[in-house]
Amino acid sequence: MTDWHELVVEGAERTLRAFVAGFLAGSGERAGGVFGSDVALELGSPGERLRALFAAGSHQIFLAPEPLAVPLAQALGERGREVGLALERRRLLESAKFSFRAEAFSRDVAAQIRGALLTALPVGVRVERRSEEEEKHPEAHGPEPFAPLHEYVYRVSGDIVGSFEGVLEVWQRARTLDFVETGPLHLEGKFLVT
Amino acid sequence: MHAEDLGTLLPSWSAIPFAGMLLSIALFPLLAPAFWHHHYPKVSAAWSAVVIVPFVLAYGAPARHELAHVTVVDYVPFIILLGALFTIGGGIYVRGGLRGTPWVNGTLMLSGTLLASWVGTTGAAMLLVRPLLRANRARRHRAHTLVFFIFLVANIGGALTPLGDPPLFLGFLHGVPFFWTFALWKEILFTAGAVLGAYLCFDLYWWRREDALVRARPAGPGEPIRVEGWHNVFFLGGVLAAVILSGTVQLGEVTILGVAQRGQNLVRDAILLLMLAASWRTTPQRIRDDNEFTWEPIKEVAILFAGIFATIIPALAMLRVGEQGALAFVIRAVREPAHFFWASGILSSFLDNAPTYLTFLSTALGRLYPGVAEREAIHRLIAENHAFLQAIATGSVFMGANTYIGNAPNFMVKSIAEEAGVPMPSFFGYILRYSLPVLIPVFALATLVFFE
Numbered sequence: 001m002t003d004w005h006e007l008v009v010e011g012a013e014r015t016l017r018a019f020v021a022g023f024l025a026g027s028g029e030r031a032g033g034v035f036g037s038d039v040a041l042e043l044g045s046p047g048e049r050l051r052a053l054f055a056a057g058s059h060q061i062f063l064a065p066e067p068l069a070v071p072l073a074q075a076l077g078e079r080g081r082e083v084g085l086a087l088e089r090r091r092l093l094e095s096a097k098f099s100f101r102a103e104a105f106s107r108d109v110a111a112q113i114r115g116a117l118l119t120a121l122p123v124g125v126r127v128e129r130r131s132e133e134e135e136k137h138p139e140a141h142g143p144e145p146f147a148p149l150h151e152y153v154y155r156v157s158g159d160i161v162g163s164f165e166g167v168l169e170v171w172q173r174a175r176t177l178d179f180v181e182t183g184p185l186h187l188e189g190k191f192l193v194t
Numbered sequence: 195m196h197a198e199d200l201g202t203l204l205p206s207w208s209a210i211p212f213a214g215m216l217l218s219i220a221l222f223p224l225l226a227p228a229f230w231h232h233h234y235p236k237v238s239a240a241w242s243a244v245v246i247v248p249f250v251l252a253y254g255a256p257a258r259h260e261l262a263h264v265t266v267v268d269y270v271p272f273i274i275l276l277g278a279l280f281t282i283g284g285g286i287y288v289r290g291g292l293r294g295t296p297w298v299n300g301t302l303m304l305s306g307t308l309l310a311s312w313v314g315t316t317g318a319a320m321l322l323v324r325p326l327l328r329a330n331r332a333r334r335h336r337a338h339t340l341v342f343f344i345f346l347v348a349n350i351g352g353a354l355t356p357l358g359d360p361p362l363f364l365g366f367l368h369g370v371p372f373f374w375t376f377a378l379w380k381e382i383l384f385t386a387g388a389v390l391g392a393y394l395c396f397d398l399y400w401w402r403r404e405d406a407l408v409r410a411r412p413a414g415p416g417e418p419i420r421v422e423g424w425h426n427v428f429f430l431g432g433v434l435a436a437v438i439l440s441g442t443v444q445l446g447e448v449t450i451l452g453v454a455q456r457g458q459n460l461v462r463d464a465i466l467l468l469m470l471a472a473s474w475r476t477t478p479q480r481i482r483d484d485n486e487f488t489w490e491p492i493k494e495v496a497i498l499f500a501g502i503f504a505t506i507i508p509a510l511a512m513l514r515v516g517e518q519g520a521l522a523f524v525i526r527a528v529r530e531p532a533h534f535f536w537a538s539g540i541l542s543s544f545l546d547n548a549p550t551y552l553t554f555l556s557t558a559l560g561r562l563y564p565g566v567a568e569r570e571a572i573h574r575l576i577a578e579n580h581a582f583l584q585a586i587a588t589g590s591v592f593m594g595a596n597t598y599i600g601n602a603p604n605f606m607v608k609s610i611a612e613e614a615g616v617p618m619p620s621f622f623g624y625i626l627r628y629s630l631p632v633l634i635p636v637f638a639l640a641t642l643v644f645f646e
Contacts, residue, residue, distance in 0.1 A: 142486035145602030146494040148609040149231035178617040
């Protein structure tokens with residue numbers, strides 16, 4: 001698994017997107033990153049939330065694998081000011097986490113959810129606080145207008161924890177599944193000198 | 195003491211079990227579905243007993259007569275009609291593969307809206323929800339289609355005939371002529387047209403966001419559409435003819451349990467039972483299996499409406515005597531047709547629409563014709579103040595679509611869709627994302643056009 005970095009950049013989002021696209025094209029780099037606005041990131045401390053409220057739109061987050069993040073950070077440092085971008089801080093991501101919950105009413109959908117979130121997990125990713133239950137009501141068969149009850153109910157919840165790359169992959173899977181609700185991505189890491 | 199006098203004697207709190215019964219039907223499926231599924235007969239019996247026992251002990255013969263009257267004149271014919279429509283509708287199955295484009299979905303919605311008035315909203319929803327789900331199986335954005343299906347097929351479409359929605363059949367049983375509901379065509383056209391138009395806009399928006407593979411036209415011919423159990427249409431015709439017949443011929447009266455029941459109504463019920471039996475005997479079991487047909491829905495209706503009809507007696511008696519009864523404050527609160535449209539509509543959004551319709555019909559009669567015999571009062575209402583009845587009928591039928599609990603087929607469609615893998619909106623999601631932005635503005639416009 002590759003290490004990922006979080007780059008916090010001051011400047012307009014469109015400019016950063018253009019800068020990254022130009023950098024990728026110019027360097028021939030293929031490994032892509034993820035913009036913070038494309039994933040739901042959890043805001044940290046109350047102070048950070050307050051800063052985000054007052055400085056909405058002034059700072060952008062870009063998450064990238066190390067082979068891209070390091071030269072991109074360098075390029076931002078060297079040429080970013082020319083287009084109004086400034087790399088404010090960089091963090092090496094050590095782990096990530098998100099919570100999920102699902103309630104589904106068909107065995108097929110339950111199998112999809114189980115496969116995507118519980119069994120076929122990337123290396124270095126695990127489920128914590130896992131709670132899973134199945135309810136079966138064989139007597140509740142066919143349409144019932146006044147006292148509806150599903151014949152089958154599957155409920156699952158937990159936290160997906162592990163390396164950022166693996167957690168991001170599971171988070172993206174979860175977002176394509178109906179009946180699954182996901183919480184924001186919580187990132188842990190250590191700040192690097194920029 | 196006459197039965198009519200009861201309304202002036204009953205205290206307002208005697209309507210509490212009726213409210214309790216309706217709130218139980220509305221809230222238990224949301225809050226405690228497993229408990230409700232297993233114990234709703236006990237809950238219904240408990241609310242009924244709370245009314246019937248003290249009512250009969252306190253008022254004796256007039257109370258017993260009221261109970262017998264509601265059983266013979268309202269309850270039994272109501273259950274027979276719903277049973278016949280449900281059995282016959284459950285004998286028709288639409289096979290084949292449609293492709294869920296906006297135009298195909300729109301056509302299915304329109305067909306269901308037109309059909310709902312003839313096979314009942316529950317029957318039309320049961321008949322078309324599976325073809326709609328199959329057509330949209332490959333699509334990612336499906337929930338909005340099922341929600342608009344609830345709006346149109348499970349509710350608004352049922353307003354054109356007394357067969358369409360239970361409130362209108364109750365109105366028919368109480369003396370509203372069969373063809374009177376045809377007068378609602380403008381309201382239906384306006385409302386259904388606006389909602390269907392909104393649906394097409396929504397679906398075109400989401401269709402453009404589907405994967406290219408989903409939007410691409412399939413290379414080969416699809417599975418052709420086939421309707422199985424066609425012969426049940428003949429039985430539906432029999433139901434229609436029997437109901438119309440009971441409203442047009444006079445065959446004298448027969449006394450049952452001390453209650454005078456019209457001969458034509460007994461003939462109607464006999465024909466309906468005959469159509470039910472004929473449909474049951476002649477429809478292959480395979481079709482019923484494909485429709486997941488069971489008697490459970492009719493059992494639910496029979497048990498819960500026994501509770502509704504038992505507990506509604508004091509409320510209707512108090513409303514019928516107008517400002518002389520303990521519910522005079524209700525009579526005074528609703529004065530104009532627009533008030534009746536919204537009051538019956540808002541209550542129908544959260545409580546069952548059939549008793550709501552009867553409650554506001556009695557309110558209108560109590561307000562405009564207090565003390566006049568019900569059938570005569572209804573004829574005068576239609577002749578002199580028909581806008582009130584139009585407002586009550588459309589409010590009760592249309593606004594059942596406002597929430598999942600507004601009308602029985604709403605929950606049924608939600609449940610079938612969820613089991614087919616469609617993530618339906620939550621109770622409040624349905625209201626906030628669909629009812630408030632789509633239905634309420636349409637109903638507000640309908641108020642300005644028809645009831646102001």
